[in-house]
Amino acid sequence: MSSTPESTTGTTARVLRLLDLLQSRPVWSGTELAGRLGVTTRSVRRDVERLRELGYPVNAAHGAGGGYQLGAGRRLPPLLLDDTEAVAIAVCLRLAAGGTVEGLGEAAVRTLAKLDQVLPARLRSQVEAIHEATVTLDGAASPVDASTLLVLARAVRETERVTFAYAGPRGSGERRVEPYRLVATGRRWYLLAYDLDRDDWRTFRLDRMTQVEARGWRFTPRDAPDAVDYVRRSISRDAYDHVARVRIEAPKSLVEKHIPPSVGTVTADGRSRCIFEAGGNHLGAMAMHIGALPWEMTVLDPPELRDTMREQAGRMLRAIGDTATD
Template sequence: MSDTTGRALRLLSLLQSRPVWTGPELAARLGVTTRSIRRDVERLRELGYPVRAAKGVGGGYQLGAGRALPPLLLDDEEAIAVAVCLRLGAGGTVAGLGEAALRTLAKLDQVLPARLRSQVAAVQESTTTLDSPTSRVDSDTLLTLARGCRETERVTFAYAAASGAESTRRVEPYRLVATGRRWYLVAYDLDREDWRSFRLDRMTDVAATGWRFHPRPAPDAADFVQRSTSVAPYDHVARVLVHAPVDEAAQLLAPTTGRLEASGTDQCVFESGGNDLGVMAWHLSRLPWRFEVLEPPGLRDEMRALAARLTVAAGPG
């Protein structure tokens, strides 16, 4: 890198560090004349950086914002700070922040030098956060899977099923899905020759294989995870017609409890799974809207039995 190019990059870093700099201030920081500063500003403009200049009191050089602004230039300390914050944010509970942080972290990690990656890891390992109701996921696991999804690279991992059975999986990762409490990977299982969803907190020894694959037709990731967590694992599947707009029902019925589908403007169908029809009847009885059980017939019988017990419990009158 030539002295001129290096000085232009240092100038860019200074312009990003605060809103306005005067010419003499920049010249003093870079050890050059104000004429050299003007030439370097022109070079930055040619590269697409919108550097503004204003004369008079309060004037100076300012880096403008807009669509033409290329990526930020970060020094070592700034890169480490951003990476650490993104790793912490990827496991957070703020709606939408975890997925955005993970995507950004995957991009940043791709260009971080090895020496900075080790410093980021050191800070991460020495940081402790208070427990939360979410299932904590190792940030390196998230990052490896995110890279696999983006770069169509096969990954392997050890997996513990809900039954406790352990297995080794070879998959083609497709999408990561965050439900608010947990992270899931939607992937094509090479040994079972079918699509599967995996909870990240049940994974260990996640590793990229270096083998690339051609993407195959895939299901909708969010819908696939919703079905696999709220319907597929259970003995019974209930379909209930709820007399409420789907947007209103969605405020109470989380995606992890079942699937909602609009049925006109003022109704929706709620589909959910369970292993005990009696327990399902009790949960449904707490819905604040009028509803009818569409299926299964056994659930209607449980609803009648529950209604009879509640009538007796209410006493005479």
């Protein structure tokens, strides 16, 4: 009696599963692979040969510590990705394609086009939800909980109300909001939302959120402020006890190269001057940072900052033995 040959579909599925296993760990023994695939070690050897014929460099070593290992070839072989990996790569590529990673824009666009072509619709919608709901203020953002990011991104796109527990500087509690935009800064992620309990616009740090839920309650979008400008003001001045206004004797384009948007706002004051605004809780620290800027300047507000800078200047002159102070 002749044995029934393996179906082509079954063999292909098993070879793809073998490739996935080889990509997930550096070394596998033949026995381990056979157990995972539910076949004999002889079938494993045949499937390894099929991979090699397709151009995958599978190395095999005998003896203690030996086994099968996916090696580096002259060309990058296709990768098998699970859902989470595919979404993560697509989101990173979209950020890079948008210019947030220097020098990778063109390559990111080409790679993203290939990946987007084969992404299932359910995964493509997740990627689009994160991308469409996100704008970049400056640089790359710090890691945030992926589930939180995805829930908020979907809620932004679907105009769904969100509830979450929030540990803010002025206390903790549950918040009910209408989410509008996610903003990535060089250090953190923020949500621009309309706070239903405070009847006003607010920004929230994602790393301070827990128990984030979208309950399916839809809302009618309001006229929202510009997300980047609002978050920039919130994190650079509105949350602080003091706000400094300084006229700098340098054009806005030059000053902006030295001051990140998350630190303060810079607005033009003619062609050769600009106004720098930033917040802080300690006048002494603000005076030191502003005094370190490499341009001539005039402190406009607050008067207390001018007094603090005058005191610091006197101490510095005395420290170097210069007593010719006013």
